Amino acid sequence: MTAAPTPTLELTDLQGGILRGYNFPFATYVFVRDPDPAWVAMLAGELTTSAVWRTGKPAVVTNAALTATGLAALGVPGDGFPEEFCAGMAARAERLGDDGPSAPGHWEPGLRGAGEGHLLLWVSGRRSDAVAERLDGLLDGVRDEQIVHRQDTATLPFGREHFGFSDGFAQPSVFGGFLPNRPGEGVPQRFARWRLLRPGEIVLGYEDEDGVLPPAPPRPLHRNATFMVVRKLHQDVAMWRTWLRDAAERYAGGDEEWLAAKIVGRWTDGTPTALVPDRPKRRTITSLHEINAFRYGRDPEGLRCPVAAHIRRTNPRDGMAGGPARTRRHRMIRRGMPYGPPLFGDTDDGVDRGLWFVCFNASIARQFEVVQGVWANDGNVFGLGPGNRDFVIGGDTTGQPFVLPGSPPVRIPGPERPFVTVRGGEYLYVPSIRGLRAIGEGAAA
C-alpha cells in the first residue's frame, strides 16, 4: 500500500515524551485520587508538549494521564472509551498471563489495576532534586491521603536495565513526529527498506495502518491523545544471575554473555543476534542507524536469533507467517525506566528493583495486549506450543525450559522462580492539552 499523505501532527496539543523520548535520567510517577477539577484544568497549562524545543531542552518536563475511574470521577462519560481501558488491567489478567506470583491479588496498593489512582502525574528531569521540587510545587494543594502511589525511577549506569541489557532504543518511528526514518524502526518494506509507521497507531485523530482513523472517544477527547500502560515489573536479579551462571556452565561452555544474548535476542550492549549470532571477533553494533536494521526472514529456524528470544517474540518484524503485514498493527512506543538501586553480586538483598514499564498506543487491546497476552504469554503463533511463555517477561515461567536451536538443539531447564513478577499496573488515557483543560473545566462531560 502506498503511503497516503498525512497531515502534520499538532505537536503543541500532543503531550511530550510520547513520540520522542525525553532521555532524562530521573522520572517520578505519582497517582492522585479525587483530584480537584480546577487543579486538573491548571495542570493542563503546566504540561510539556511534543513541540520541538527551540531554546534547548528544559530541565524538567511534566505529563499527566487519567484512569477510567479518574475520568468518571471528573464527570466524563465512559461511552466511546474502549472496553479494556474501562475494565482496568486487573480485569485483564487472564489475557495478559498475570497469574501465579504476578496475579493482581499480589499487586501493590495504589497500583492494583482497578483505578485506585485517578490521575497519574509524572515529572522527568536531569536532576532528581529538580524533579522532586517540581512535583512538590505541582502537588501543592493535594492532600497526602490523595496520593495513592509514588514511584521514583532512574536510569542505571550505561543506560542498562537491571539484567544488564541496553534497552529502550528500539522504537517505532512515526510519520509527522519530526523523527528520522532509521532502518529497522518502522515497517519493513521490500528491497530492505523501511518506512515510518502511520501516526494513528499511536496518536488518536490521525490515520492508522488501516488507512482509517482509529476508534476514539467523543470530542473534545478524540485527537492528539493516546492510551498508556504502566506496569511495575519486579526483576529478580539474583535469580537471573545465578540461573545464567549455572545454565551457561552446563550448557554453553561457561559463556554467560552468549547464553543471555540468545535468550534476549540482543547482546547486552544492544547488538542484535540476528546480525551477530556469535561473537568470536567482538563485533559490536550500537549505532542507532544499524542497531535495528535487521529482519528475521532469513532465519526461520532461529539459528541466529532463536524464535523464542525475547525481542523476537515481542516484535516479530517479518518473522511471522504472513510477514510484516501481521505485525505492523501491534507496535507500541515504550518509555519505561528502571527503578531501584543496582544489585552487586548474585545474592538477593531484599530490595525492590525492576522495570517501570510504560508504553503508548492507540489501542491497548490491539497493541499492548496482543504483544503481552498473545505473543509473550502464548507461543502458539510462533510454533513454540500453546502456553509457552516468553522466558524473560512471560510471567510465571517457573520450570519452563528454554530450547536453544542448533545442531543439535539444547533444552535448558527453567528457573525455580520467575525472573520477572508483575507488582502492579494501570491502563490510562493520555489527553491532549486541550483535552485535559476541557476535562478540568467540565466541558467534556
Place this chain on the structure above:
Amino acid sequence: MSRPQTGHSWWKEDPRNVSGRAHALTAISALRPHGRFFVRAWFAVGRRFPALARKLRALSFIHAARWTIVEDLPGHGRLRAPLLLFESNFNGDWGQYIDAFAYVIPRRMAGVWWTSWGWPGARPAGPFKAYIRRNELVAEHYYAAYPEHTVTEILAALQLKEAFEAFQARTRGMTPAEFDAAWTEFLTEVQRWL
C-alpha cells in the same frame, strides 16, 4: 439470539463459539446473481493451482473450513439470491483470525466475498471485521475433538511421527557409533517440531 453476544467489543467472542482452543465461526452472506458462477470459478481455480493456498496454509491456524453455495433451501425451494455459507474451525482469537486474512490474503478473501451483498472490501480491516460480525452466527452447540491442541501442534506431531518412522528405517542396521551421529542429525532436523 443467533447473533453473537459481544457487547461493544468487536473482538470478543460469544463463549458458545469456543471450545478450549478451538473456535467456531459461522457466517452467511447473500450472493448477487453472478456470484454463483464467479465464486465457483474462483474455487475451481484454487483447486487447480494448490500453490495459491500456500499463504493460507502458512498461517496455520485453521483446522478445517468449508464454503457452501446454497441454491435451494429445503422447504422453500430455489432461492432468487443464493447464499454463501462459511464455517471455520480455528485457533487464536477472532480478531487475530480476521486480521490475518485481511492483511495477508486480502485478494483471496475478496475473491470469495466480493459478490456478496454488502461486502466492504478486505482492507481496511475495520469494515471487513464489522461485516463478518454482522453476518456471523453463534453455534448453539460446538464440539471439537481435540480442543486443547492447536493446528501447529498437530502439524508438528504428524510431521514428527513421519520423520521418526523414516529415521527408524534408515538406522536399523547402524552401529552405535554411526547411530550417535545420525541421531544428532535427526534431532537437528526435527527440532522445529518438538
Place this chain on the structure above:
Amino acid sequence: MALNDRLGARLRTFCALLPIEDPGAVRAELARWERGAGSPFARVAPTHFARMVVIDELRRDVAAQPDNEVTAPYLMFSAFFDVEPDAYLEAVCDAMGDELYAVLRHCRGCPGDLRSRGATLRAWLARHNVPATQIFAAYPDASLQDVRDALAFREAFRRFAWDLESRRGAKAAFEAFAAGERA
C-alpha cells in the same frame, strides 16, 4: 449420491439445513447438551468438529439488496469427520440418536416414528444435505485416530529425546523407545 466434494482428502463434511417449527424449543434442547468432552458428539468416534447453529433469519446485509427472501428459521447441523458420510450418519444416529431426535423433532418434516427413527432419520437428514463448494483442511489425510496417536507420540518422544541428550548408549535406548511405541 455425492454428499460432498471429495477433493482427495480423508476429511469429509456433512451439512444439513433443516427447517424449524419451534426455534425456542430447539435452542432449549441444545442448551441441555453437555459441552466439551461430555458432548453427544464425543461418542461419535470419527468426529473432528461439529456444530449446531440456529439460523433464525436469513438477514441480508444493508444497502441496496433484494428484500429478505427467507424469514423462516433453519437449523444447520454440520460436521467434519473422516469416514464416508453414510457411515458417519449411521454412527451419529447410533451413538447420539436420542439427543439428536430430541432436537430434530422440532423441525418440520422430521420423521415422527421413534422406533424406526434410525433409518428414516438418516434418510431425512441426507435429503437435507447441502453439498460443499469448497473445503480447506490443514491435515486432510489424518484421521482422528492419526491425530491422537501423533500427539501422544510427540509427547512421549519429547521426553525421550531430551533425556537422551545426557546419556550414552543412544542406539539401545532408542530401540527400546521405538519398541515401546510400537506396543
